[in-house]
Amino acid sequence: MCATCGCSDEQDELGELDLLALGHDHEHGHDHEHGHDDEHGHDDGRVVTLQQKILAKNDDLAQRNRDWLRERGILALNLMSSPGSGKTTLLERTSHDLSGTLTLSVVEGDQETALDADRIRAAGCRVVQINTGAGCHLDAAMVGRALRTLDPPAGSAVMIENVGNLVCPALFDLGETARVVLASVTEGTDKPLKYPQMFRRADLVIITKTDLGPYVNFDVATFGEYLGQVSPRAMMASVSAVTGSGLAGWYDWLTSMIPAAAR
DSSP states (O other), X not given: OOTTTOOOOXXXXXXXXXXXXXXXXXXXXXXXXXXXXXXXXXXXXXXXHHHHHHHHHHHHHXXXXXXXXXXXXXXXXXXXXXXXXXXXXHHHHHHHHTTTTOOEEEEEEESSOSHHHHHHHHTTOEEEEEEOTTOOXXXXXXXXXXXXXXXXXXXXXXXXXXXXXXXXXXXXXXXXXXXXXXXXXXXXXXXXXXXXXXXXXXXXXXXXXXXXXXXXXXXXXXXXXXXXXXXXXXXXXXXXXXXXTTHHHHHHHHHHHHHHHHO
């Protein structure tokens, strides 16, 4: 087990299909020793050191990804959320609505299956699938290989749909330009307080499935207050990918980020 987040060290082989199925090799170096408790149950500090090494290696690879993207003027967004918050549906709608305006490529992260990648491909995007197996997040090494397989054109946008998880993905820099966190109205108003690490590093937080608002107990204003306590700098938007409500603001923000990525 990985000492940083508990991911399995089980590795999958790379796929040879029309999509890339990158294994969960994690670049964690699982031949390491893990920390052991002393007779009093106290950790000896080796686990903390290991975590630091894992994250340092990932951060180095993330910076390589970031440099690669910057040189090509490509915007990369790391989309993170709980499972079922509507990331794939939002990407489908975005691809459809911005067709001819913005070139989108997608890196799909899931533990198993290519179901979401199939949906994204049908929506008209080039897509690379990463199956992490027992892993709970993408890392910079996986994304680096995916980016080079996609080879997105200059001035385009790459959406990295991370594995559905509000904990571990927050720890791993992928080399993205910005982080977008999605939270659906069905999840509850208190998500920013319960998962502060995820929301603290968000550049944009999108409340999704607002068409279900009349049927659930979700208070947008209170959610915004909680988000402000955790991350005062984060922007917030509310959308429904089904009705189209609020999507114009999302599209304006997305397209405005493209010049920043090209600097």
